[in-house]
Amino acid sequence: MRMLDTDTGRFVDITDWRKARYAILSHTWEGAEQTCQEVREIQKNDSALSQKVRRACEVARSHGYRYLWVDSCCIDKTSSSELSESIKWMYVWYRDASVCYAYLSDVEMDPEQDTVKLRLRVSRWFTRGWTLQELIAPRYIVFLSKEWQIIGTKTTLVADIELVTGIENDILTHTKSLDEVPVARRMCWVATRQTTRVEDEAYCLLGIFDINMPTLYGEGERALRRLQEEILQRIPDQSIFVWDAVHPYTFRFFEASDGATDDAHSGLDLTSLHPTIFAQTFHEFFWAGYVSPVPHDLCQRYLGLTELDYPPPDYTQSPYGLRTRFPMLSIAKCFPSRPLRAVDPKGLTLQC
Structure with a gap:
């Protein structure tokens, strides 16, 4: 040094x-x-x-x-x-x-x-x-x-x-510890900040997420995509997908689901809304500071699901992008009409 x-x-x-x-x-x-x-x-x-x-x-x-x-x-x-x-x-x-x-x-x-x-x-x-x-x-x-x-x-x-x-x-x-802060909230911290080189928007966060990845000046916005991929492989926190003031999938999902049957083919074509499930710029995390993810095991216990019904998320990179599965749960079936309170062993109270 x-x-x-x-x-x-x-x-x-x-x-x-x-x-x-x-x-x-x-x-x-x-x-x-x-x-x-x-x-x-x-x-x-x-x-x-x-x-x-x-x-x-x-x-x-x-x-x-x-x-x-x-x-x-x-x-x-x-x-x-x-x-x-x-x-x-x-x-x-x-x-x-x-x-x-x-x-x-x-x-x-x-x-x-x-x-x-x-x-x-x-x-x-x-x-x-x-x-x-x-x-x-x-x-x-x-x-x-x-x-x-x-x-x-x-x-x-x-x-x-x-x-x-x-x-x-x-x-x-x-x-x-920084490890206790949701990924989306940490991303929010840099949403309004600027760097001279576009790659540095991602590189300046390597220490914040304890990520070690090669720096390749000239790759442009690809640096942000690589950072999100690395975070996803190291940190089990799906709040990384909750970006933008209103996530672009939200309204279209409900439009596609309205009146839908149990047909396996009914749903939403995400690629028609956004090229990837990752954010394209850090500015899209501006409102993400309010996101607080629920740990997988706590959610599993609260919903009364088994490991087979609700396995931990798995992510696989392919030439077509990121391959994974997200559970789609019926709100009417999983939650009663009146609010419930659940308390995990650490004392965290969830209002549903």
Whole structure:
């Protein structure tokens, strides 16, 4: 892992970052950021680092950190293998950092703290794709203003951050695991964020879902499809299929089912509505944050079905797309006319 020495401004290769005490910078790219090659030339000629890198080193050094990692200059992006490897480990690097400095270049300090908080809420930093994992992964974040002054920490500003991002307090403070958050809700977090390259919309979520897949710049929107396929293979959560404000299949399903008989051929031709069962863009998950899936075993017990009647879902990729089966249950037969309450062993109450 290549880092900057905050004393000298020179690169240092750290063989095992887990044993190192280092700071890490989170920021939005603006204009021409200094690249790895440019910093190497600067080090040869004893020239000055950019103001952003230099000030970041000063802040880290003032807090007792000798090493600092900055994505814009510590990754050699001319090497596709190094870039891919860095994306693979980036979530872990932010998670293992002793401190993360989030530099908000568009937030100016003000004597009124409420004014600063209002400026923070509309900061560009909260609109970028990569800063999502940079917000969630570190345990300790210090937010810095345009003047490199401390605005507050993730802990002291958690209420404002939750309001802006929609991410629960428990996730931000690491009292709740990401594995406990439905897939659709995690997808919702990035629905309004943007990345410079379309592939990064998917790649910036690899750490959020603990997914390891090759990065192939040039594949375009195919990256989102591959991410959803990988998630489906690793996480047993069908909320990944619940996207869009109104799922495009919903109304057409009821139209096709109205007055239908038990004929096995009656139903809905999904391919006429949408090319795949997967979302085509992250924006389609905008309202998915309200989805809470019911675990398969709980649903099975509640409906009184056997493993044979209601087996766990199985997904098979084929040249024609994704092959799977979804149980179609009659609401009239499965649920009585009045609401019932079911409680699972963990205390979760379901209203049906």
